[in-house]
Amino acid sequence: MTATSTIVAKLWNLSKALQGAGVSYQGYITELTYLLFLKMLEETKHEERLPKGYRWADLVSKGGVEQLDFYRKLLLDLGNSKIAKDPLVSAIFTDAQTALRKPTDLKLLTTTLDELDWFSARDDGLGNLYEGLLEKTTSEKKSKAGQYFTPRPLIDSIVRLVKPQPGEVIQDPACGTGGFLIAADRYIKSKTDELFKLSAEQAHFQRCEAFGGAEYVPETRRLCLMNLQLHGIESSVGDIDSLSSDGEALGKADLVLTNPPFNKMPQSVSRADFSITADERVGPLPFVEHVIRALKPGARAAVVVPDNVLFADGVGARLRTWLMNMCDLHTILRLPTGIFYAQGVKTNVLFFTRGKTDEGNTKAVWVYDLRANMDAFGKTRPLNVEDFAGFEKAFGADPYGKAKRKDEGEEGRFRCFNRKKIEDRNNNLDITWLKDTEATAEEGLIEPEDIAAAIVGHLKAALAEIEGLSEDLEVEVVAVAKKEAAE
Known part of the structure; x- marks a missing residue:
């Protein structure tokens, strides 16, 4: 198992812990997108893309309700182009909101991310790590x-x-x-x-x-x-x-x-x-x-x-x-x-x-x-x-x-x-x-x-055919009506 697949497995296992908190697979990946972006900018030495005071160290230095409140404000502010000058940053965080409700859930995520083997992940390619998470979502x-x-x-x-x-x-x-x-x-x-x-x-x-x-x-x-x-x-x-x-x-x-x-x-x-x-x-x-x-x-x-x-x-x-x-x-x-x-x-x-x-x-x-x-x-x-x-x-x-x-x-x-x-x-x-x-x-x-x-697939296919037939009939009715009006 590569370092990337090991990290993907660890991160994916966290989704199980958060399901009880009402966070869906899709919501979990979106949440990870915010946090991974902050963490990876730190790991790749590109935190200059973020305004000061909105970086990974600022987030993990806090705990409890204070951390969750800061995280909510961070998401809101980084989506504001007047605060986040980098267009990619503001695009990723536009209208960002967290689905996390408990401070303990956020702390679990930030602590886990901090403890991962990022040196090996960089060697394998951080993009491969993220792609692995996306594929996990769809396969589940x-x-x-x-x-x-x-x-x-x-x-x-x-x-x-x-x-x-x-x-x-x-x-x-x-x-x-x-x-x-x-x-x-x-x-x-x-x-x-x-x-x-x-x-x-x-x-x-x-x-x-x-x-x-x-x-x-x-x-x-x-x-x-x-x-x-x-x-x-x-x-x-x-x-x-x-x-x-x-x-x-x-x-x-x-x-x-x-x-x-x-x-x-x-x-x-x-x-x-x-x-x-x-x-x-x-x-x-x-x-x-x-x-x-x-x-x-x-x-x-x-x-x-x-x-x-x-x-x-x-x-x-x-x-x-x-x-x-x-x-x-x-x-x-x-x-x-x-x-x-x-x-x-x-x-x-x-x-x-x-x-x-x-x-x-x-x-x-x-x-x-x-x-x-x-x-x-x-x-x-x-x-x-x-x-x-x-x-x-x-x-x-x-x-x-x-x-x-x-x-x-x-x-x-x-x-x-x-x-x-x-x-x-x-x-x-x-x-x-x-x-x-x-x-x-x-x-x-x-x-x-x-x-x-498979069942859903066949039902949707049948529905699509019915819709297509209905549209064809509507077109024919309109054509006939126009012809009769012209006569």
Whole structure:
């Protein structure tokens, strides 16, 4: 067990002690974010980012009710940009409040943090420690996992395939806790000897300008900012809605990596530059339009989407047609079930490249079925890097999907469908050929939380289909009414 995993285990065990005090897993991680930020600035000798009198030593020097009262004031003041001049500090502590009610609970946390082996943790990487805590949260509460955490094996596989490069602008318009941006940064650092092979100017760009994006949920953005900072990424992630007018300000990117929300939200898209999904409810379809518009000519993207993006009629069909015209949609990965139950739908990854013209960019789509005849994924069978080995080999070494590929036929997992065949399917991209044994696979689930998550997933998927049908009927009714009024 590494020093980092030992510390993660110790910190996670504290959450059990605080559950009786009414602190949830999510609340506990948020609480730790505040305290770890203070402690890590002390450990890394960067306390100048904090105003004097608001540092770790000031907090731990107090006890009892005095400490808890000081902590509450500290959270309030550090979120005030007039007191905390450092923009990252004020962003992390904006609207911060503690869920702790007892002075003894705060003292337990501060004492435990003080006693940890920080020397070894720094050697392993403080960012890895924090990421470990985030992963613990989601693994403990699977039904919440998809809200802000994409499985790391999936992220790492995608990043290995698209090969982010130094100097590229990399964007995630729905950052969550920053998993894609951090993985891209990690990949680039592995190829550049931790940026030492780059010039000073290039290294500064990588740390401060290469990565960007947005996260609209305040608590999740807080976790994202902390995560980026601990991984040495100074780039900012905005607290904006990418599907509002603010989303245009994200600018153009060389690479977009994202796992946007799967569910439709009550509010509608309000982007003046949108034409395909304008006035659509906020959800996966408008996010795909954002990604396409955010790509520079020749730039590439990998986007996690639910199944209905592949087959939805109406706006969905128009979006797919537009996507295949504007971009080379070269690869679709059908993901296994059991890794995104929170959203209640089956998922895929779309790999595409923005064309240098706006017409006829997709000549053929390769589909890899990693869903049929797969294990039931859950607590007892987690997703791991080996699960993507076959797909990565079939995808090839070209990040634009241009490597030589082999159609494996009806018995294989990787097949090619030319544009004519897709047009004959009315541009429906929900393409299957292997026998789907999903039901049999789910019978193998044994953990109660996995079984419950599967049930919730199917119920949410059914509800999403009903909502989609209802919306289609409403559109038809409005169209008929307009036609009759015109006559």
